Amino acid sequence: MKTAIQIDLTFDQIMAIVRQLPKNQKIKLTQELEKEVIGSKLSHLLKSFKTDDLDLDTITEEVEIVRQELYAKQKH
DSSP states (O other): OOOOOOOOOOHHHHHHHHHTSOHHHHHHHHHHHHHHHHHHHHHHHHHHHOOSSOOHHHHHHHHHHHHHHHHHHHHO
């Protein structure tokens, strides 16, 4: 049988607990927090780039233009 308990802690209380952790657990905690932040930032970034104005045909056309320009530069 599991019982859920909610404890309200201040930031300072959490920091006091974290300071008591051994170094390897602090490192693991840091890595987990970084994953969460990176995931959040990545989601935000992907949402900011999402558009319905760009389709595969447009992307393919632009890629071909750039390829032709690069090929032309290599010939000279």
